[in-house]
Amino acid sequence: MKKIKLIIFLISLIIPLKVFALIEVDITRGNLNPLPIAVSAIYSDKETTDALKKEIKVDQIGNEISIVIENNLRATGLFNPLEKKAFLQKPDVAHLKPRFEDWSLIKAQALITGKVEFKDEKVRVEFRLWDVLAAREILALAFTTVPNNWRRIGHIISDKIYERLTGEKGYFDTRIIYVSEEGPKTKRIKKLAIMDQDGFNIKYLTLGNELVLTPRFNPTNQMVTYLSYFKNLPRVYLLDIETGIQEVVGDFPGMTFAPRFSPDGKKIIMSFAKDGNSDIYTMDLENRIVERITNHPSIDTSPSYSPDGKFITFNSDRSGYQQIYVMKSDGSRVKRISFGNGLYGTPVWSPRGDLIAFTKLHKGKFYIGVMRTDGSGERLLTENYYQEAPSWSPNGRVLIFYRETKSNSDGEGFSAKLWSIDLTGYNERQVITETDASDPSWSSLLSN
Amino acid sequence: MPQNLLLSFLFHVSIIAIAIVSFPFIAKKPIDIPPIVSVELIQIADQTNIPFAPKAEKIIEKVKKEKEKLVSDQAPPKKVKKEKPDAIPLPDQEIEKIKKIEKDKQNPKIEDNKAKQVSEFEKKELFDPNNIAALIDKSKENFAETNIKNDEITQSDDESMKLSGLTLNEEDALKAQIFGCWSIPLGLPYNENLLVRIKLKLKPDGTVIQSEILDHARMNKPGQGFYKVLAESALRAVKLCQPLRVPTTGYEKWKDLQLNFDAREMLEG
Secondary structure (H helix, E strand, O other): OHHHHHHHHHHHHHOOOOOOOOEEEEEOOOEOOOEEEEEOOOEEOHHHHHHHHHHHOOOOHHHHHHHHHHHHHHHHOOEEEOOHHHOOOOHHHHHHOOOHHHHHHOOOOEEEEEEEEEEOOEEEEEEEEEEOOOOEEEEEEEEEEOHHHHHHHHHHHHHHHHHHHHOOOOOOOOEEEEEEEEOOHHHOEEEEEEEEOOOOOOEEOOOOOOOEEEEEEOOOOOEEEEEEEEOOEEEEEEEEOOOOOEEEOOOOOOEEEEEEEOOOOOEEEEEEEEOOEEEEEEEEOOOOOEEEOOOOOOEEEEEEEOOOOOEEEEEEOOOOOOEEEEEEOOOOOOEEOOOOOOEEEEEEEOOOOOEEEEEEEEOOEEEEEEEEOOOOOOEEEEEEOEEEEEEEOOOOOEEEEEEEOOOOOOOOOOOEEEEEEEOOOOOEEEEOOOOEEEEEEEOOOOOO | OHHHHHHHHHHHHHHHHHHHHHOOOOOOOOOOOOOOOOOOOOOOOOOOOOOOOHHHHHHHHHHHHHHHHHHHOOOOOOOOOOOOHHHOOOHHHHHHHHHHHHHHHOOHHHHHHHHHHOOHHHHHHOOOHHHHHHHHHHHHHHHHHHHHHHHOOOHHHHHHHHHHOOOHHHHHHHHHHHHHHOEOOOOOOOOOOOEEEEEEEEOOOOOEEEEEEOOHHHHOOOOOHHHHHHHHHHHHHHHHHOOOOOOOOOHHHHOEEEEEEEOHHHHHO
């Protein structure tokens, strides 16, 4: 009996069955066009509009917040905010229940609606993000703050939308510290300045009496370390943004420069130059203990920690030409990672940890580029007459740097401006500042 | 022992029989012989002895005359007077006209009388909506027949469909359409395993009846934000693209379709 069953089983295996296999199609390409998004004006009733107009002198607060969001999203190069004139539905109705057919008619794939209220001296802004094609809400949040913070609310909403639609954290609720420059090239007045990432709310932190360079935020964005020439001696300083108190970092018998905080904010890493030799040192901010990290007769400078604090990248001319190196945070296992033609400098480890940004000088031109942490996959993102000092956005997608223009022998025609570029290399934009600007440094997200 | 031998024999015979049935290439195909048509060979003399049919001559002449009559009786086209713009009826006149028409419609007796007056011959010429409906039905049948015929896979299609179910041209057309609709979220990491598989149920015209992410559970797991974003973008692409550019034939084969969205190639640059 068993044998018969076995025979039947074998026969059933042999008899072919007419079943269609599921057809699979691999989609490996898509378009890189920015996502069409409709940012409807944030609705505010007449009472709220009038009250806020009196309070903070802003007409149409809802519309202004929506413009902040729109500009942020456009600047990423990943979104295409649609023209508001094409919108068929009013903001208040759209916020309650959008007519998705109307929004898909204007080719919007995502829709942002919102409502602003003014109660008990506070502004409450709620917003909703809708997937137009799926005809459903995919995010809804509300924020309450003092009226003067209305721009920040716009940035926080932008961050939430960016994160929901791209999967990575945003970078809009951030600040940029930089060196503001004024006057002729030969007699520049340089001040420390801080602003929102979109160029608004500029504040000057120093008066311009001393030359300042390379400001860098600490991880909590409350402290800044920078280089200042005091009595013609360049020293690394520490400045508390809230209190305005500043102090010299360490008592070094020579020049200290290129400072940067460790990822935990407990140490400052910098270069110390003496007798023509420059090495990398760290100083613990709690106990002020100084530690020597490199010990080489060459110039080692521009140190930058990896996000986990285990490695340090820096540039050195120990091979005869300035190149980029990586070592463990105690100074051991030094390894050269850049081998291309030209000189490499100002390496900065990405907050994601996967890339190192750098400045490259080759055949009289300056490039901003990125490479993997082992030196592979070098990509030059932008080329110009003079540009340097890249600094990463907190999500590791965008770099900010400064670019100088050529001037004649009298220094005329000279300018220094801030620029940003994303990792694709296509989305390059000038960051508008009141004055000329250099040495930018991006803060981490102010709100998480 | 003889029982085992018998079982073995039966097994082998059945295997050989199944092999012959299952694997047609083993058996030689019989040569297709067309059906035999019998032909009688008749010798024909130079002059036939078949008498001339006088009735046939009359019929032929009658038909010729009728044809000539039809041509000559054709009336010249009527000269239609051009209506002046002033001739647009006033609203009152229009209402009267409408009333008149309504009266006519509400008097079915008159229509019955008219119908009785016509001859049997003329009846056939009258407009009969049932006939039109029948014609439409017939045309539907014809269309269905042609569709069935088209659904049969041709030899050339069959060869390429053995592998993927779609010909290369069909697959390329579908891919090209979806490439245009899929906005890849550029913030995604290129070094993660981000493959989104979507199973679709399609209508014959390519409209999506149902779309299902095969690894749906992964979307709501913590730390899978990138996967969720990619999956949503893929769903958007499908919705934006529909109706999909599917082949006009072989619906049974592609009515269930799986799209595998993989952005790594694009994100790596």
